[in-house]
Amino acid sequence: ARKCELQGLWKNELGSNMTLSALDAAGAFTGSYHTAVAATNKRIVVSPLKGAQQHPSTKGKVTFGFTVQWQFADSITVFVGQCFVDRQGKETLETTWLLREEVPSRRDSWKATRIGTNVFTRIK
Numbered sequence: 001a002r003k004c005e006l007q008g009l010w011k012n013e014l015g016s017n018m019t020l021s022a023l024d025a026a027g028a029f030t031g032s033y034h035t036a037v038a039a040t041n042k043r044i045v046v047s048p049l050k051g052a053q054q055h056p057s058t059k060g061k062v063t064f065g066f067t068v069q070w071q072f073a074d075s076i077t078v079f080v081g082q083c084f085v086d087r088q089g090k091e092t093l094e095t096t097w098l099l100r101e102e103v104p105s106r107r108d109s110w111k112a113t114r115i116g117t118n119v120f121t122r123i124k
């Protein structure tokens, strides 16, 4: 099986797009995220992300994580995931995310975190 590379342009099942940079020597990467949906009514703006890939496993099915710092909301999202390649060479990023929204008081903290999954496929 071929190896997975995180660098490139990806799209998920919601229609969100993200671009991931090449990895630096330590496995860190940056990128930008254009979400197709939002929890707020604010106008969506492309937002920066920062992440790390775990040391390249010899099996090529790398694990990674990244944080998106939304530029139009007070919330923040972290994604963790793993890259898989099928026999046709098609790459898929299987991810789980946590979205923390800002709430006015500690009493509201119980409802401040959402969780979900996203599957990304490569566009470029």
Ligand code: BTN
Pocket: 012, 014, 016, 035, 036, 037, 038, 039, 040, 070, 073, 074, 075, 076, 077, 097, 099, 101, 116, 118
């Ligand atoms: C917000 O509305 O607070 C900021 C935008 C959040 C978009 C979320 S992050 C997880 C999920 N996957 C996406 O591609 N978009 C939503």
